[in-house]
Amino acid sequence: MSLSAEIILRENGLRVTPQRLAVLELFLSHSGFHWSADQIRNQLLPRIPGLARGTTYKVLEEFVRSHICEELPTPEGLFLYGIRLKPHHHFACRKCHRWFDIDVDGVDNIHISSILPGAVIDDIAVTFHGLCRDCRVNESQ
Amino acid sequence: MSLSAEIILRENGLRVTPQRLAVLELFLSHSGFHWSADQIRNQLLPRIPGLARGTTYKVLEEFVRSHICEELPTPEGLFLYGIRLKPHHHFACRKCHRWFDIDVDGVDNIHISSILPGAVIDDIAVTFHGLCRDCRVNESQ
DNA sequence: GTTCGTGCAAATCTTTTGCAGTTTC
DNA sequence: GAAACTGCAAAAGATTTGCACGAAC
Numbered sequence: 001m002s003l004s005a006e007i008i009l010r011e012n013g014l015r016v017t018p019q020r021l022a023v024l025e026l027f028l029s030h031s032g033f034h035w036s037a038d039q040i041r042n043q044l045l046p047r048i049p050g051l052a053r054g055t056t057y058k059v060l061e062e063f064v065r066s067h068i069c070e071e072l073p074t075p076e077g078l079f080l081y082g083i084r085l086k087p088h089h090h091f092a093c094r095k096c097h098r099w100f101d102i103d104v105d106g107v108d109n110i111h112i113s114s115i116l117p118g119a120v121i122d123d124i125a126v127t128f129h130g131l132c133r134d135c136r137v138n139e140s141q
Numbered sequence: 142m143s144l145s146a147e148i149i150l151r152e153n154g155l156r157v158t159p160q161r162l163a164v165l166e167l168f169l170s171h172s173g174f175h176w177s178a179d180q181i182r183n184q185l186l187p188r189i190p191g192l193a194r195g196t197t198y199k200v201l202e203e204f205v206r207s208h209i210c211e212e213l214p215t216p217e218g219l220f221l222y223g224i225r226l227k228p229h230h231h232f233a234c235r236k237c238h239r240w241f242d243i244d245v246d247g248v249d250n251i252h253i254s255s256i257l258p259g260a261v262i263d264d265i266a267v268t269f270h271g272l273c274r275d276c277r278v279n280e281s282q
Numbered sequence: 283g284t285t286c287g288t289g290c291a292a293a294t295c296t297t298t299t300g301c302a303g304t305t306t307c
Numbered sequence: 308g309a310a311a312c313t314g315c316a317a318a319a320g321a322t323t324t325g326c327a328c329g330a331a332c
Contacts, residue, residue, distance in 0.1 A: 015306055017312065037297080052314045057297060059312095073214035077322075078296060091257050100257060116232050116241060118274030127266045133259030156331055158287060178322080193289045198322060200287090218297075219321060 004028065012066040022048050023059050027069065027083035034072060034080035034099040072099060089125065093132035095139070102128065145169065153207040163189050164200050168210065168224035175213060175221035175240040213240060230266065234273035236280070243269065 005024040009016050022044045027033075035043070041056040060081050063069035072080045072090070080099055089102040107126055131139065146165040150157050163185045168174075176184070182197040201222050204210035213221045213231070221240055230243040272280065 015311065017306075019313070050314065053296090054298080054315075055313055061298095062312095071216070073216055073218065075212065075214055077214065077220070079218070091260060091262075093260075094263065102257065116243070116269075116273065118277060119232060119234075119269075119271055120277055121232075121269050121271040122235065123270040125268045125270065127268070128257075128260075128262050129264040129266065130260055130262040132257065136259060136261055156286065158331075160288070191289065194321095195290075195323080196288050202323095203287095 008068060012068060014062060014066065019044075019048055019051060019055055020059050020062075022051075023056070023063070024068070024083075027081075031083050031085055032101040034082040036078050036080055040081065074099070089127065091128040091130065091132070093135055094129055095131055095135040098132065100132070102126075149209060153209060155203060155207065160185075160189055160192060160196055161200050161203075163192075164197070164204070165209070165224075168222075172224050172226055173242040175223040177219050177221055181222065215240070230268065232269040232271065232273070234276055235270055236272055236276040239273065241273070243267075 005021050005028055006016050008024060009020055014020060023040060026040060026043060037053070037056050037060055040060070041051055041053060044051055044056075060069060060071070063081075064071045067084055069081050070084045072082070074080055074092070074097065076097055082099070082101070087104050089104060089107055091100045091102050092098075093100075146162050146169055147157050149165060150161055155161060164181060167181065167184060178194070178197050178201055181201070182192055182194060185192055185197075201210060201212070204222075205212045208225055210222050211225045213223070215221055215233070215238065217238055223240070223242070228245050230245060232241045232243050233239075234241075
């Protein structure tokens with residue numbers, strides 16, 4: 001696990017530091033999960049005792065720039081970060097505010113007829129909002 | 142125009158104030174546009190000289206709660222507000238950062254097979270990211 | 283007259299920035 | 308050794324909050 005994180009960093013031309021390894025390994029061991037910068041920092045503090053907020057943000061910024069991570073703007077007004085292994089969409093729970101990756105196969109192709117004449121489309125982001133199973137179960141008690 | 146804004150406020154059980162009327166009339170006369178709280182305030186300052194930032198946020202919060210407005214979290218880390226007349230999706234320009242409403246008819250139905258077992262889906266938000274026509278034209282000069 | 287909304291200012295929260303010291307290559 | 312990264316602290320920017328006054332019903 002430590003090895004592949006290092007390889008990913010080198011492949012992306014990023015220097016290998018304990019901070020970057022820790023963040024990337026956290027993502028690799030929890031693909032499909034999304035966290036805020038502070039949630040990431042808090043999880044890593046035991047392993048990297050002095051990890052600074054600023055460093056966490058800089059690592060994540062670098063990962064976003066390298067397309068290792070995605071940065072999701074949430075209705076709560078902060079960003080969540082997750083690893084970007086393959087194209088996917090999201091389900092966001094309106095109660096626990098967790099975001100889950102959704103396989104693209106789960107969504108049929110979206111056909112764009114004449115969305116906006118003249119515009120160039122790079123990316124389509126589909127986000128489902130609702131109540132996740134955990135929250136639905138807890139709510140109906 | 143002034144009349145229908147007043148009716149919309151009353152229908153939603155909201156008191157009619159000059160500030161709320163001004164915000165709502167701005168939206169009504171520019172449906173499909175989206176602005177930040179400060180952009181809204183700046184446009185209204187000539188009409189409502191003392192309009193406070195806090196008031197703008199409170200008006201928008203009330204409109205979101207009443208489903209008069211939608212609140213869009215953007216990659217730039219702030220919210221854009223727009224009027225919510227009928228279901229639609231969005232196109233966000235990566236250069237000028239404007240958001241445009243997209244008619245739902247422009248997007249074929251999205252079929253959900255088995256997205257997340259047990260989850261309840263309330264809403265589907267589709268956002269296209271790319272370069273709008275204006276920016277594409279300017280870029281190719 | 284009571285309830286609710288506004289303006290103002292301070293506070294909060296997330297994220298960014300600058301810099302000196304340290305690590306990576 | 309040069310370039311890049313980290314920690315720290317301060318700054319920035321958006322949004323929220325509390326409260327006294329005034330407006331809406």
